[in-house]
Amino acid sequence: MFRRRPEAVGPTVTVTVEGTELHVPQGVSAAAAMLLAGLASVRETPVTGAKRSPYCLMGICFDCLAEIDGQPNRQSCMVTVAPGMAIRRQRGKRSVGIE
Amino acid sequence: MQRFDAIVIGGGLVGSAIAYGLAREGLKPALIDEGDVAFRASRGNFGLVWVQSKGFGAPHYQRWTRLSSEEWPSLAAELKERTGIDTGHERPGGVHLCLSDAEFDERRARMEQMRAEAGNFGFEYKMLGPADLREMLPGLGPAVVGASWTRYDGHANSLYLLHALHKGFIARGGTYIPNRTVDYAGVAPNDFRLGSGADEISAPKIVLAAGLGNAKLAPLFGLSAPVRPQRGQILVTERASRVFEMPTTTVRQTVEGGIMIGDSMEDVGFDTSQRPDVMRAMAERAVRSFPFLAELQVVRAWAALRVMPPDGTPIYDESEKFSGAFTANCHSGVTLAGAHANAFAPMIAAGTLDPMMAPFSAKRFDVPQAA
Amino acid sequence: MTLERVDFAVIGAGPAGMAAATLAAELGLDTVLIDEQEAPGGLIYRGIERAEDHSPLGDDYLAGRQLAGALRASGATYRPATTVWHLDPEGTLSLISGSGTETLRARRILVATGAIERPAPIPGWTLPGVMTAGAAQIMLKTGDLVPSGRAVLAGQGPLLWLVAAQLVRAGATPAAILETAPHRNYHAAARLLPRVLWPARRALWKGLSLIREVRRAGIPIRREVTGLRALGRNRLEAVAWDSGEIAADLLLLHEGVIPNTQISLALGLEHRWDDAQLCWRPVADEWGATSLPTISIAGDGGGIAGAEASALTGRLAALDVADFLDKLDPAERDRRAGPIRAALRRELAIRLLLDRLYRPAPAILVPEDDIIACRCEEVTVGQIRRAARLGAQGPNQAKAFTRCGMGPCQGRICGTIVSAVMADTLGRPIQEIGAYRPRAPYKPITLGALAGLDAE
Numbered sequence: 051m052f053r054r055r056p057e058a059v060g061p062t063v064t065v066t067v068e069g070t071e072l073h074v075p076q077g078v079s080a081a082a083a084m085l086l087a088g089l090a091s092v093r094e095t096p097v098t099g100a101k102r103s104p105y106c107l108m109g110i111c112f113d114c115l116a117e118i119d120g121q122p123n124r125q126s127c128m129v130t131v132a133p134g135m136a137i138r139r140q141r142g143k144r145s146v147g148i149e
Numbered sequence: 150m151q152r153f154d155a156i157v158i159g160g161g162l163v164g165s166a167i168a169y170g171l172a173r174e175g176l177k178p179a180l181i182d183e184g185d186v187a188f189r190a191s192r193g194n195f196g197l198v199w200v201q202s203k204g205f206g207a208p209h210y211q212r213w214t215r216l217s218s219e220e221w222p223s224l225a226a227e228l229k230e231r232t233g234i235d236t237g238h239e240r241p242g243g244v245h246l247c248l249s250d251a252e253f254d255e256r257r258a259r260m261e262q263m264r265a266e267a268g269n270f271g272f273e274y275k276m277l278g279p280a281d282l283r284e285m286l287p288g289l290g291p292a293v294v295g296a297s298w299t300r301y302d303g304h305a306n307s308l309y310l311l312h313a314l315h316k317g318f319i320a321r322g323g324t325y326i327p328n329r330t331v332d333y334a335g336v337a338p339n340d341f342r343l344g345s346g347a348d349e350i351s352a353p354k355i356v357l358a359a360g361l362g363n364a365k366l367a368p369l370f371g372l373s374a375p376v377r378p379q380r381g382q383i384l385v386t387e388r389a390s391r392v393f394e395m396p397t398t399t400v401r402q403t404v405e406g407g408i409m410i411g412d413s414m415e416d417v418g419f420d421t422s423q424r425p426d427v428m429r430a431m432a433e434r435a436v437r438s439f440p441f442l443a444e445l446q447v448v449r450a451w452a453a454l455r456v457m458p459p460d461g462t463p464i465y466d467e468s469e470k471f472s473g474a475f476t477a478n479c480h481s482g483v484t485l486a487g488a489h490a491n492a493f494a495p496m497i498a499a500g501t502l503d504p505m506m507a508p509f510s511a512k513r514f515d516v517p518q519a520a
Numbered sequence: 521m522t523l524e525r526v527d528f529a530v531i532g533a534g535p536a537g538m539a540a541a542t543l544a545a546e547l548g549l550d551t552v553l554i555d556e557q558e559a560p561g562g563l564i565y566r567g568i569e570r571a572e573d574h575s576p577l578g579d580d581y582l583a584g585r586q587l588a589g590a591l592r593a594s595g596a597t598y599r600p601a602t603t604v605w606h607l608d609p610e611g612t613l614s615l616i617s618g619s620g621t622e623t624l625r626a627r628r629i630l631v632a633t634g635a636i637e638r639p640a641p642i643p644g645w646t647l648p649g650v651m652t653a654g655a656a657q658i659m660l661k662t663g664d665l666v667p668s669g670r671a672v673l674a675g676q677g678p679l680l681w682l683v684a685a686q687l688v689r690a691g692a693t694p695a696a697i698l699e700t701a702p703h704r705n706y707h708a709a710a711r712l713l714p715r716v717l718w719p720a721r722r723a724l725w726k727g728l729s730l731i732r733e734v735r736r737a738g739i740p741i742r743r744e745v746t747g748l749r750a751l752g753r754n755r756l757e758a759v760a761w762d763s764g765e766i767a768a769d770l771l772l773l774h775e776g777v778i779p780n781t782q783i784s785l786a787l788g789l790e791h792r793w794d795d796a797q798l799c800w801r802p803v804a805d806e807w808g809a810t811s812l813p814t815i816s817i818a819g820d821g822g823g824i825a826g827a828e829a830s831a832l833t834g835r836l837a838a839l840d841v842a843d844f845l846d847k848l849d850p851a852e853r854d855r856r857a858g859p860i861r862a863a864l865r866r867e868l869a870i871r872l873l874l875d876r877l878y879r880p881a882p883a884i885l886v887p888e889d890d891i892i893a894c895r896c897e898e899v900t901v902g903q904i905r906r907a908a909r910l911g912a913q914g915p916n917q918a919k920a921f922t923r924c925g926m927g928p929c930q931g932r933i934c935g936t937i938v939s940a941v942m943a944d945t946l947g948r949p950i951q952e953i954g955a956y957r958p959r960a961p962y963k964p965i966t967l968g969a970l971a972g973l974d975a976e
Binding site: 160182184191192308311312315316319325327328384386387410422423425429432435436443445446447448449450451452 | 911920921927928959961966970972973
């Protein structure tokens, strides 16, 4: 859905999106990384399982909720990529970790 | 000028349950309500259908709550069938967690007294230790010393209940009149008129179920409803996969998956603002009870005012001065919905309260303290 | 950790917040500027500190560098990556950041949280691949990222043309532009032209140049588009309208911007429904003072006026607060305000025209019954109408009956739609119907953070 302009300069950061490594421009959001990865959708809603992707990219719509570094339901448009960040789709309700 | 068989003032859980019950009895009631912005204790409810803590020192209240709890499943089924709305009622029993030995001992003493006061009616409870609790409540923290448990407790979705009662009320021929503040024109035995001119409505029976508003309204009808606001705050987390089957007094999981955390009790007058320090204390206790909760995000929270009678026990009354006027006041609109729809409403339809309701009268506040 | 009381806390590092904090610090106020993002700029100047000289985003965007630079050089304490989750009008802010929760106390508070895109509830608007024009702009601003496939821009408003131009300059010319401004809007705007032509000449010229630039790029443009809908099974495949259809991978919607009233509504500030801009606005005087004595509003959060105007209203609020805190005498305050107000009048001159020209069609505020109004809880317009017919008198009761507004966004997206739909169903003005009453936490916060446990 999105690509980097060829004229763009600047360092990149390596993250994984759904387990696949991806180099994205430094300073972009985790949501942008998922869009760059070309995911068909970023999450499935907890209400009906409907497929969603970011709508506003400015922290208002909450349609960009994703699992980032193991923490579910984070507004991925509000999180800047960091080296090694693991970004995964949010599949419905979050699970709860109980030992 | 519209004439009804009964007027119920207050469209919250108490008023709508009574109104629904009246409509089911074949009456043509009117349900009067305020507008979108009002105190509305019903919108702040935690959702417990709770028996084990009710009626300490007041066995009649204990029995009334048990009755309601027994009526709940049939009310829920009936509402589901008639309105299509599932109130999410579950009755797996319930637990009150104790986070210290002192709390545990105090709780056990309380449960024992409840049992003693219940007499032949019976009150069965268990004090559970951590091992038993952990089976019922996954992720229980080491700080939990034990809990009291009874099989009578459960929970439901308070807003679905409100929606279902409203829908059911209208489906049975009830008339809902919102955006009205009560501006009475006349109060006479079995003849009550509200409003004026084309807006006037009248009925031979009137039920005051206006929550905190009852305090001012009641004297006009020869009744007394000395209720006070008590603030409670609630936190709700993001939706999570099902963890808890059993509700506790301060933590329960909704049908949608969000985990609700209560249960503050603050004496602050008519103030519905939230307090971060209270929210923090609630979060602390929740996380001490279930450490895994620390990771969950709170997405929603609110503060609402409970309708609190002076001794915590409901006030039900019928007016001696103006026959046909009744009042209902309590802070457990969800728990008592069964009793309100299935027991209280029929009493009103019949024209007088059953003698079992006598101890709930506000006259109990007139009794001078024993020396 | 509880900080001592500062003079002035500013929420939002867009043009209003940056300008206010900078001036306040200059005037000797102990000032803190709090913002969720990691760098200043808000939305309009997002990524401004990383911007290149010949950015496809244009000179108006680059003008934001000055504000950011001035902020950095000022004595204001800048707290990025910090979220306000509760605000007590007494002057206590509850904050959450990477280092956990903290409390900040301030004598006066400025809410400068800016604007949001007006939701554009067309059929299929929840499909993956449907975003706002502003979202595409954010991609460009933060990482030089552009649409890779067939992108269609649809809607109306200056931002539609601006984003189109920016994408053309960035080498990602959109496949089509579908403008939804109805016929009658052009007529009504034309009648206003004589009044605004001279005072708004600069803005008009800029707007026309932008449209010319876009036309020169040869993009197919359709006007007066009606019946816009997004088609596709699990993601966008095509965009259709009453007289056409086009295959698309990305649909960028825009129906104007409206104030972000989440915090102002949560505070219980008096709001009025602005019928010219079709949005809720906090009631504020010419200094941004509101119905609560400690709270001021500045920038687009008080009413849409644009970036330059936002900086100006930010400065007016700072002057007023400085006067209130005795760092400035009233005469000096008024003297300094003079040129600011003159500049503000110039900036506002075009508003009359823009509000009329780009007034959303009724279906944007009151969509068809089967369209989702609340994206979070997937509640349709029809369900809200049914709640109103059942007796719900306003959005808060509708929320109780339908769950709309209870999801993570807490009514930010569905708010205006719900109020408008209920007003339409009940036959009453939107002002009377009212808005949601949002509560804290304004943004999600973990139970652990709330309990005061250390951040991981």
